Amino acid sequence: MNTPNSNPAAAKPTALSVTQLNDQVKQTLEGRFRNIWVAGEITDIARPHSGHIYLTLKDKQSQVRGVIWRSAAERLRFDLQDGQSVLCQGDVDVYGARGTYQLVIRRVELRGVGDLQFALRQLQQKLQAEGLFDPARKRPLPRFPRRIGLVTSPTSAAVHDFLEVAQRRWPDLNVLIIPTKVQGTEAAAEIVAGIDAAHRIQPALDVLVVARGGGSLEDLWCFNDERVVRAIAASQIPLVSAIGHEIDVTLSDLASDRRALTPSEAGELVVRSRDDLAKELAKLADDLRLRIFQKHATVQSQLEQLSRRPVFTRPFDRIAQQSQWFDEAELRFNRGIQQVVAKMRQQLASTAELLDAVGPLKVLARGYSVTQTADAGKLVQSVEQLQVGQSIQTVLADGIVHSTVDTLTENRDNAKG
Template sequence: MSDNMQFSLFDSDDEPAPAKKKKTARKKRAASSSDDALSITELTRQIKSTVETGFPSVWVAGEITDIARPRSGHLYFTLKDDHAQIRGVMWRSVAERLPFELDDGQSVLCMGNVEVYAARGSYQIVVRKCQPQGMGALQIAFAQLQAKLDAEGLFDPDRKRLLPRVPRKIAIVTSPTGAAIQDFLQAAAQRHAGVEIVLIPASVQGPGSVESIIDGMRAAHRLQPRPDVLIVSRGGGSLEDLWSFNEEALVRAIAASRIPTVSAVGHEIDVTLADLVADVRAITPTDAASRVLPDRDAMAAALDNLRLRMTTGLFRRIESDRMRLQSWESRPVFQNPFELVHDRSREIDDWDERGLTAIRRRLEVAQARLATVAAAQSALSPLAVLARGYSVTQNEKGEVVRSADDIQIGDQLRTRVSSGEIRSTVTHTE
């Protein structure tokens, strides 16, 4: 049993003598006559008075089983050990302040009043305080919330964003009087002076600190222009001191931030849920400055290196172009540029002469072929036949007269000869 447990046991031997005699007499009277029998209500009332008076406040160790969570917010459960059990109830006002979530199988220490529930004739402990055995309450709450948010993917590395290499504006939400802001500003001044740092004051410990930090983050989102990086920071401390950075509301606010976030809480050994959900975790406020801001000396060295590389590259390019120009300058076209024009003119004249010769040859061949075709057509032409003394006679319809039987006396005829046409009238036929 815990050293903190306060356990008192009502013992009848501690009663005053008159009370003992009175009770003994009552027992004798109850046993001697059925007329003195107690009602269930009276018996329960006496038991309730005896139990609640004898156990005003006790610590009880046991294992949680059969836990029930009705919509009222109260918790009902059973506390048991290897040989006995007792019903327990935790009212909503107490359950809401519990830093961890009760579950079946947990070993806990509960402090409260033992009461008799008259309606069922049973007794129970009304728990006012509860703490786990083994792990502390805050450690259990941390593990439970971490598992819940991890299952939702809030700690997934794929959702984390990269910080800008050279931020122009940084917002830091922290206590204005704490060591965290001093460490950050000192480190920032040594690394990079050309950045705007906006301090948003917030309470980082105790009641109202979670709302204060969330309000500070909202204020950072309203800044114009919007900061490139948002830092949530405070110095080291115990788990209780840093607990604001393990609250679910703050962790979800960091996850929902539209600005890349850095969590710089505590020291290297301190890990909060804010560290796990932020885009970048810095182990100290000084480390946050080194992660967010570029090193001034390193940047100067990098710029010098770039300047050297650019200068070297530029001179190499100039030398390469100079050699290329010299190569072009030595070519004949640049030595005697009109020579190429003259050569091309001579080629054009040659092509012109060759074209005219080809055209003349084609014309001669075409003329020869045309003469041949004309001679052939002339030989076959009817006019050539007429030229040899023949004629062609046609009637009025234009039909060729091939026989004397084709005409009648009085028909009008046309006779075609080589040099004209003769019209005649048929007077007789043979």
């Protein structure tokens, strides 16, 4: 006889709800896959206004969704892009509402190149395109700065190294230290503020030095901060960067007017050696004396040559020659005047003779006479001008005859037709 409990058909399986299933999967996956690293290629990046970043990690066979919450996204050192091969650290998270899981990413590193190096390369390309590193915009340093600003940590070795060199080269130099942090998350903002403060110092600074000692890429990262690089490029004071050691090159170095390999070299670049200057001035003085001596010798030789010229050895010869020349010129002038006057007199005599020959007196002397009216003295040229009884006068060569017209006889041959 079969009992109810022994009947297989009567047994009911225990069923899980969908929510229960998802909860158990969530507990299993989230408990099992925590703080894991996943390698893959980024694709399908989405950046909503919330500040979160959504993406997909894939390899050749599979893919998984990932999310970077805003708090973690703000700490990324470089921009995520499709196609990047990355290592992502995070936890598996199950989204029960859809029965899906995703990787909650807290940290991203580039595979093959560090994230800091990649971020540095990205920012360098951006600022290079803007012209911040253009050599044409770099300014020369003043030859004799009186006031120098040093932006750095006041307790760093950089201060000691710079001041040691600067004081040795020019003991009375005025160096103002503008204290800032040079490492850590707050350093970039303080360096920018220090550069800004340097521009408000009065009397104005002649040159500005931004310095720190060596360190790792992480230690020097504040000098690759975009805010610091832009502040250095915008500085109105000629600026020298002295960051790290010879092998360390930051974006601040590229944006500065001059790069010093070390803080000590910055002291040598900015501050001229007083001893070297004294030697230079002594050399210039020697060169000046030599040139003066050479010039004096040249002028003395020229004077000696000039002194041997006849104008100096026999100065009155020239005066005598000029006097003789003037005498000869005067004689030539007088002869010329005499010749001209004689010729003019001859021409005048000839003209007078010609005028005398054709003059009225000569004509009268040859037997001719001139008749005029007695009242007006008008020349009588025709009988039509006279009347019977009119008084006339006749001019002869030796006198005048007064008469009265008795009759008028017209010459028929000359009568008008």
